[in-house]
Amino acid sequence: SCADESKACAGVFVMWEVVQRTLNGSQFYTYSICNVEEREQDNWLRTTFIQRHPLASRVFVELKFIVRDCNSFDGASLICKETFNLYTSESDADVGTTFRKSQFKKVATIAPDEITGKNEMHINTETRVVDGLSRKGFYLAFQDIGACIALLSVRVFYKTCPGTVQNLATFPETVAGAENQPLTEVSGVCVDNAASEELPRIYCTEEGKWAVQVGQCQCKPGYEEVKDTCQECRPGSFKAEASSDACEPCPANTDTLEHGAVLCACKDGFFRAPTDPSTGPCSGPPSAPRDLSAVPQPSVGRLILSWTPPEDTGGRNDITYSVECQRCDGVVCHPCGERVRYEPASMKLTEARVSVSELEAHLNYTFIVEAHSGVSQLAGERGLYESTYYFIYFFLYPLNPPQITTMRLVGRTSTSLALSWDVSPRPRPQLNIRYKLTYHKKDDNLDKTTYTVLTLDKNSAQIKDLAPGTAYLFRVQALVSLVSCRCVRLTLFSLPGNPSQNYTVLLVAAVLVAMMLIVVSAVLFFRRRKRNSHTRQGPEDTYFSTPEQLKPLKTYVDPHTYEDPNVAVLKFATEIHPSHITKQKVIGAGEFGEVYRGILKAPGRKEVAVAIKTLKPGYTEKQRQDFLSEASIMGQFSHQNIIRLEGVVTKFKHAMIVTEYMENGALDRYLRDHDGEISSFQLVGMLRGIAAGMKYLSDMSYVHRDLAARNILVNNNMECKVSDFGLSRVLEDDPEGTYTTSGGKIPIRWTAPEAIAYRKFTSASDVWSFGIVMWEVMAFGERPYWDMSNHEVMKAINEAFRLPAPMDCPSAVYQLMLQCWLQDRAKRPRFGDIVSLLDKLLRSPESLKTIADFDPRVSIRLPSTSGSDGSPFRSVSEWLESIKMSQYSENFTCAGIVTMEQVLQMKTEDIKNIGVRLPGHLKRIAYSILGLKDQTSTLSVFAV
Incomplete structure (x- = not known):
């Protein structure tokens, strides 16, 4: 039926009928209409009221239908249609049979993939999205404008992220968000006997899939994770802290007979020292030292005591010794007192040796050497059970033996x-x-x-x-x-003697000493002079002789060469206190956690906008090292076209990487959003910035390996900066985007042939990737090699195929792309050459006016005038969808352009007049029509 408020319905209207059909021996019912002989058909079929889930603002409509081939009707093919339209109308209540066409808005034009002829039947399935729903329910309506259609089924559904348990957190079933809300944050609840320091959260994507989780739950002390639950530790095992680890066996000399033990108690006779961890093993006291011996050194007035360590250390390695000295007169012994000196000390000795001095002669000394450990005091000094005593009778002067200083002749006869x-x-x-x-x-x-x-x-x-x-x-x-x-x-001593001999000896000795002093002084003088000469010819002469020597050449250092990766982070990155960072908004979910936009306010510096990468809780040490390795790499670079690292947070629980904030995001998406709005001169300027950054990295001996427009960031000044230096990066969401070899994943569409075949990554392979980036930029973010598979891309490159020039690409720029794609890597330009050439083009803008040859059938990967089965496009909407311009379907319909014959007659002014204003979209549609005309002409020649 047809109704339009008070207006009369124009044209011929026929009711959709319920028809019983048989297919493959089964009977089913359809809503059908087939009135192809009358012009200006406007036939409607409306559903009953469909109640909407309060959170489902977007629903999917799956249609199964049959469309009859217009050529199968004699004489009706000129007015026959092969498409119908889908409409929707929202309402807060069921309006019954009341129907007003003006209340419905169009969702899509539905065209079949396969049409049904006289002797065959093809069922088509199409799914369309109805977005932005906000009222209690809605109606769907189907408009026929002159086709022969049978509607088999209509399935209306919305997507949800199913209820799940992840990382011991329970998340409820959640309705997926709309297209303008790609991530819906969902809070979870920890399972029994699990806890989390922060509320567990997860994101539900618009496709009904769960994204990265934040705030991991962990089993409480005494519990371990078993199949998404927390179960008690068994007897003989324990867990002291809340973590994702399993229960551990009780350490040495400990045990527990309880379920859910947090700690294991020491067995009898074993102890833990106050400094021992409560989760560590227990130990016993050491046995006594052995084989005490004494070696006198009378010439220097001391005694050397030495011994062998205890046979049983009690399971500890903190053994120390003490030495006690007793002085005995007959049968009575007394402490030696403070007069006796010990080297290095008498207590807390770590070596089995001590030197004793300041002993008095003619006395009996007793030395007692005792072994100690961290548990000796707790064990009641059990190390004395077998104490060793050593008695020594030692006659010794306190410091030095007596010397005869003077001999005199007192008298004689x-x-x-x-x-x-x-x-x-x-x-x-x-x-x-x-x-x-x-x-x-x-x-x-x-x-x-x-x-x-x-x-x-x-x-x-x-x-x-x-x-x-x-x-x-x-x-x-x-x-x-x-x-x-x-x-x-x-x-x-003698009778009268001659003292001259003594004087002669003294004189000769004095002369020899004086000569030796002169020689030594001369040697020292010349050495000092030579050293001063080297100093005057040091850094000043080296670094200030030429301007190039003002700064020594710096080379990139791989942080993975450090035995401890944390040392590399501290060496190359600045530590930031978390209190200086303010998170404002989640702008993405990375491989390791959320990415925020925020503010950095460091002491003595003005506020700056920053991007903050976070590491999700519950990470492993390997994940933390991989996360921070990118900071260790970025921290070595300082260039205006390399993303700047502001600093890292490593000394606190939540690790972060803080970089400068790039307002316009990734280059590929920025270009797609501004298709046709940026001039060739500006695009070349952006390429020049990327090339300058890559020249800097090449000079640093750093190979990027994943240079692509998605890894270039753009700020408010349209300045491009190279980013993504992570070694465990996610190359693409599309599994076809990488090629896996024994060495890892490779982004095929951006990678040089030698890197794919032999994993030879060099600056020359980065130059190849830069050529692909140039093509992406000049094609406003078009996917390289379009929808070709990886194997097709590799085969084409090996057969000397190269990407054609993008639309309106300057010839000089395209020639530089081809130089970057030379098969022989030695013949490709260096990044320094690329920067020089781009500078030359920017200094001479007229050189950009010569446009490279452009073939619309290849350069924008336009489909042929026929579908996969060789038949021509059946509708304008199908053609627009094939060139990714389906947003203009309504413009063409309103302008009355509903057949491909009418499209082929359009000119540029006609395209403008129907509302296509963006230069890039205007060119794409115009070039597509040009390609269609060219192919139609070619097909006609073949037909003749």
Whole structure:
């Protein structure tokens, strides 16, 4: 039926009929209409009232239908249609059979993929989206304008993210958001015996799939994760903290008989030191030291004690020793007191050795060496059970043995001499010291010399029965108990003698010493002069001789060469306190967590807008290192066309990477949103910035490996900056976007042939990728190689196929692309050459006016005038959808352009007049029509 408020319905109207049909032996009912012989048909079929879920603002309508081939009707093919329209109308209540056409708005024109002829039947399935619903319910309506149609079924549904348990958090079933709300935040609840420091959240995408989770739940102490639940630890195991780890077996010398143990208690006889972790093993006290020995060193007045470590350390490695000294007189022993000195100390010794000095002679010393550990005090000093005692009788002077300092002639007669001598240090009264005096005639033959030896108790002697007029040589030596002094005094006494010999010896010695001092001074003088000469010719001469030497060449350092990746982060990135960062809005969900727009306000600096990458809770150490590795790389770069790293947060629980904020986002999306609005001169300027950034990276010996428009960011000044330096990057959402080899994933459409075949990534392979980026920029974000598969792309490249020039691409720019795509990587330009050439083009804008040859059938990947089965396009909407311009379907319909024959007659002014204003869209439609005309002409020639 047809009704339009008070207006009369024009044209011929026929009711849709319920028809019973048989297909493959089964009967089913359809709504059908087939009035193809009358002009200006306007036939409507409306559904009953469909109630809407309060949260479902977008629904999907799946249609199954049959459309009859117009050519199968004799004489009606000129007015017959093969499409129908889908409409919708919202309402807060069921209006019954009341119907007003003006209340409905068009959703889409439905065209079949396969049409039904006289002898065959084809069922088509199409799905359309009805978005922006807000009222309690809605109606669907189907408009026929002169086709032969059978409507088999209408399925109306909305998408939801199913209820799920992820990372021990329960999330309810959630209605997917609309197209303008791609991510819906959903809060979850931890399962029993699990907890989370922050509320677990997850995002539901518009396609009804769950995205990255934030705020992971973890099993409480005493519980472990088992199939999305938290179960108690079994006896003999424990878990001390809330974590995603499993319960651990009780450590050594501990045990527990309970379920859900948080800690394991020490077994009898074993203990934990106050500094030991409560989750660590228990240990016992050490046994006594062994094999105590003493080595006297009387020449320096000390005693060396040494021993062997205990046989049983009790399972600990913090063994220390103490040494106790006792001085014994007869049977009574007393502490040695503070006078005795120990090197390095008497307590907390870590080595099994100590030096003891300041001991007194003629005393009995007892030394007790004791072993300790962190649990000795708790165990009641059990290390003394087998203490070792060592008794030593040691006669020793306090510092040095006594020396004979002076020997004097006290008196003499013709046959006797009276001698005395001094001793230092002065002997103590209780010390038993004696002297050994030896003398002989000075002029005796050494082989026949007769020595006289006397042992004396005092430091003087009277020598008698000497030969008159004879010189005698005397030697005196101090004897202390059983230890003999090494130092003696040798003196010559004679009748009148000549002292000149002594003076001669002294004079020769003085001359030799003076000569040695002169030689040493000269050597030191020349060395100092040479060193000063090197200093004057140091950094100033090196760095200021030419401008190029003002700054030494810097080379990129792979952070993975560091044994500890955290050291690399601290070396190349600035640590930021979290209090200086303010998060404002989630702008994306990355591989490791959410990405925020925010503000950085560091002390002494003005506020700056930043992008904040976060690491989701519950990460592993490997994930944390991968997350921060990008910061370790970015922190080494400083260039206006490289994304700037502001700093990192690593010393706090929530790790973050903070970079400058690029207002316009990724380059590929920015170009698609501004298709045809940016001049060629501006596009070349953007390419020049990207090339400058890549030249800097190449000079740093850094190979990017994933240079693509999606990894270039754009700020408010249309300045481009290279980004994405993560080594574990997600290359593309599309599984066809990467090619997996034994070394990892490769973005095929952007990668040089040698890198695909042999994984040879160099600056030359980055140049190839830059050529693809140039094509993306000049094609306003078009996908390289369009819908070709990866294998088709690789095959085409190996057969010398190269991407054709984009629409309105300057010839000089396209020639540079072809240079970047040379098969021989050695012949490709370097990034320095590319920057120079782009600078030259920008200095001469007239050089950009010459446009490269353009073939619309290839350059924008237009489909042929026929579909996959070889038949021509059946509707204008099908043609517009094929060139991704379906948003203008309504414009063509309102202008009365409903057949492809009418499209082929259109000119540029006609396209403007129907409302296509964007230059890029205008050119795309115009070039498509040009290609259609060219192909139609070609088909006609073939037909002849």
